[in-house]
Amino acid sequence: MSTFQPRKATTIMQDAEKALELAKLQIGSTLLAEKKQPGTIDVGNGQRVVTNVYLLEMSKTKDLFRYEVNVSGVRQREFDLTTRSSSDYRNALRRLQCYSVLRAFKIKHASVLSKERLYYDCGSILISTFDLNVPVLGAEELFTLDQIKQHSPHFFNGFDSFKLKILPVHDTKKLLKLTDFSYVTNDAANIDRTTQQFLDIATSQDVFEDPSLYTHFSASDFYLLNPSFFGFTDQDCPVFPSNSSFLGIGMHKGIRTVENASSKSQMSEAIVASVKKTPFHFVELVSDKLLKLLGPNFASRMKDTEWVKERVEGFLKGLFVVTNHTEKSRVFEIHGLSTTNLYTEFIQREGGPKVSLFEYYTQTYHIDFKYPNLPLIVNKYKSLQNADAIRYFPMEVCVIQDNQRVTTHQQDPQATREMIRKTAIPPAELKKQNALLKNSLQLDGSEYLNGLGIKCHKDPIEVVSRVLSPPELEFASRAKLVPKLPRCSWSDANKYFSTATCNKWVALALFGAQQDAINMEQWTEFVKRFRSVLAKNRMNFAEPQILVRQATGADLKLLIQGYYEQGFEYMLIAHPDNADQIHHAMKYIEQKTEVVTQGVKISTVKNVIFKDRFLTLANIYPQD
Template structure:
């Protein structure tokens, strides 16, 4: 399995109510409650290995189809449309019929809806509250809470007649019939959900007639913005049935209790949900049809949630029941384990209705922790308080207490509330492995499960919404004629006079007994053994690695230095170790680590790459043992040799120049650039100082091929404001100028074309890319040289979409590896956007689960690519990733940029650890993150 996609909804800050009186410590005050808090959730799609190849029987290129008419404003003007229009439909490749998880929708020509403004007031424990200040809830969770409260009221209010409605959790209600009369508003009685009491007032109806016929007329001059507004209303009303039945509704994902559920140990459960999105699609294999179509994109989702149960049960797997009942003293390491498992959980005390979040596990137990209780007018222990106040005799009085901001509670009186997503960092190795395995759904099974979920949407012909409104969909998945592009052969060999071609089969190639394209030479190197791996095993491993590297053409000296160090327990001793390496003129160090402690590895990389200029490669102890004891470890050694070569300035492979597209674009004069932004997780570093960064910053990772060859990349990583996807204009301009100067220095000329692959951008940010980032490129061109204006193409790479493709001739007996669509499958008709120049491409051969097909959107194109050329070039870049001998799912510039942004985050966290002050200014940290030149002359992040 190559990778999996994780979609995270970010949780906001928590706001608590202060119950303490007169500055005294409260006697177990009642924390902010909620009945069923809706936490963020993670949808995990296991993505799926690397791909197959089908021969291209269609060698004759057809004439280009006429241009697609772009959307206009109400006056028919094109000036406001920023994006290039699809020039034609591609023709290269052999045709392949595939199912796609889109279902055709049918609407009446005109649909009447009613939009109401919803006003609401929130009472927090009887007091008026601002609507943005609900304790424990982020803005997304607050929206879910409001939907839950509204639905509860509608169900209990018999006088309300709303057979079909959708409330967005804010101020908009869409319904098929008017709720209020023409002259009065409707006041809905209070509904209590946990800590929050909400009253709603539904405003006067505004009649809306959605002209479906005009909406889908490709020659109509309806503005793009107007179409978006109409689509939003249609999305609402088509979600009305499933949204009002699901227990969790977030970002188009609906989780119902009736859907399949998998237990993962005692603490977690993997729940099944369905994703739904209404889209305007071309609906035809002609690039310019007279009428577009509406379709539902439906997909099966899996997400890990906490199992609702008593908090003590969360510790059973780790400690066992007898230990929890009898142990009286807990070591700091054991309390640390409890903190790791419990902090962040939303819980409800059995003696109250209130919900709160565990913020810490303290060292004291219920017998030791005491406080002054006003009710009993004495200092009292937690254990005695519960016996006297609630007649509860604690079963586990010696367990450490948990607390929120001010209050401490025994674990055994707390229950974990339902519908809480498990943050990824809370999944241990076994749980994560189970989540990946259970989320890895084969194509045939995913197709069947998708069809099973169709009826839950309530939109089938004959179901109530269809009868009342005429809105319904078909029961079959749409079919699309895809094309399978030819694979590319691979160049290897030491120089231009001695290059050989490896032929690709099922998107992979065999490099046994063949030299790499451009090989490195390592004369002075060392091994740092941080583990207790046996000397004999280590020596045997190193000799085998040198031998395998030699077969690939990599020249590694047969003598090396060995440094034994237990610096894992004292990271700062690494300073003297690396100084010793520098004194011995060591340029490359192989580091044997005992485990996968991220902080230690990050600190090691920080010192080696930014302070001492030593290239490092980390290998786990278990990998060394596996390599020395396996009967056939050649593949393991070869994969290590690939990394050794690319880290030390070598290039493992290039794409053969046999294709016109490759000869035209993968040559000197063309620069490829990849851009990604790494954002902090939910628990990013928070600062106490207003002068410092309030949050852990986002990291920009950029790579460009300004090295020895087309596939030899250099990198830049920079910090910017937390969670900001838009690139800082000043910083990004500096990066572009740095790469242009680097390219000119290496090649003697500036590039004549620049092709950029941009990751991490949502559809709502496309305008930002064109209006801001393209402008930065143009400004950099003007600054570096007068009248310099290279042709720029910007392509957004989208991983987080829900389109899935299935072969039409598979069944439950088909071998898993044969169920996935082949590598090189491209789709640029029927389901693509009528407004954008987009296409779907599967770059790899899926070995596990359902292959993830990436969506590419061309947002700027001075090079005037036709569909075939941009698709073939993008596919070719999937063959130039340097860490393996197979095509991967992402074009290599994007893949490298992802690793660079991740490395930048590691270096930042290590710099903070070294500084020991989380309030340090970002400018100071960024000065410490500059990579030493000795390291940066190769793809050291590989």
């Protein structure tokens, strides 16, 4: 058995299967419908359509063996590098480090590998074309930093050495042969996607090999670091001045099983290549980015630290930066901005008096600051005593790291509109970009595909268009729901085969400051209207327990836990508009306790009560 802990989703599925077995209930199957005949409408039938799908011809039946991999960076202690991070910077860096360690392993054992190949996903999956005969407890090797850098010049240092551990996977060690399509089934629960997963990894090996041309966050997603090298122009990768970012262009790649009449099995694997465009942060000083975010019209307010913090903190929070004022740089995450600046933040010098950060940096590092009044960057960390602590850094000594995508909360409406406008392209241009991206995989002549006898078609598949029949929903009772033509409208959306019931639930209104509060009478009226909408949608909800109280995100854990222990099934929670911590806590605890929660802003409650707006209720439960 594998030494890795199963994923949470896998554990939940296993627990559900055990519960059904104990209850002597048969596990149902989700079956995909048989291929339908074309519809009878003539418009659109018979036209040839160019797809973004490229056939993979496979001529060999080589055996494939799967292993689990763990790569650790060693300093004072070991850091697991195969664990995915929510941070783009960490994720891209760890993938580069893992692949560099695997490359050193391949070079060290080149004579043993001979003409065989190893296929690695830069994470925990390694697939070999021959049995590595790994011991039951795994095989472990240590590589020095010099050994890694010798063959990986783009490698970023952060550790003294690296440990590679390869573990056997006894239950699914040997994969299906590439030309074996016996796994194709219409039973969704029994579809085996290991072949597709392997081909996704195999077609990305040349991408992983060259960190000067690509950055990647999975085996399926990569971005071009030098788009012009592959035929793209500056117009394809515009700059967004409003939030100091640029449009990165890349590919989302998938492997799908498709029909192929010329194949013996009547089917083939194929690459689906889709253009992926995402804004990325520029590599620049944090102070330079801040000035661009503020724009030229706010120069007079640059000394107002609190105003600057309020305006730009959300754009910078979560970014990884590196310091540039010392020989040994420090990489850290921006956790926020201070309300102090270089003049008003002080540091205790060892054996000396307190001095301002301005004095400390100018005297110690001889830095000539242009903007000493800007807020300081906040970095939270654990002290040697494992206590929470904070460091402050001037923006002018911190550089934003590469390979960081602009997240939703780092975009303003103007940047979003600008990106949509600049990324909208006609189909002919999209076809061209898909072809350029497919070529950027460099699959022609790839040693990784040649060794497997795989050839990728140069041109995408062309198909004859068909008008599909409308979809159908068939329930266990054999009842069917069919949309109405010609618009395929589901006009019976509010008619259910089974009524939803909730016997025990609570409606809780939370407030922080008194001005955010609503009283019990107002909240009760909202809940009354809420229940009326539930009833119209044939949802039978009992009378709830209704409460109004002051609370924070920390209090919420105890509240929900208490209701969980009392057997409550559902919580409707009203919270202040800016109380993100309450919403995050609510959803986190929902996963832990399985009490379903629904958040609604206090302002929305007031709009419903005082202005007779029902928009929120309509969004929660659809109406005609």
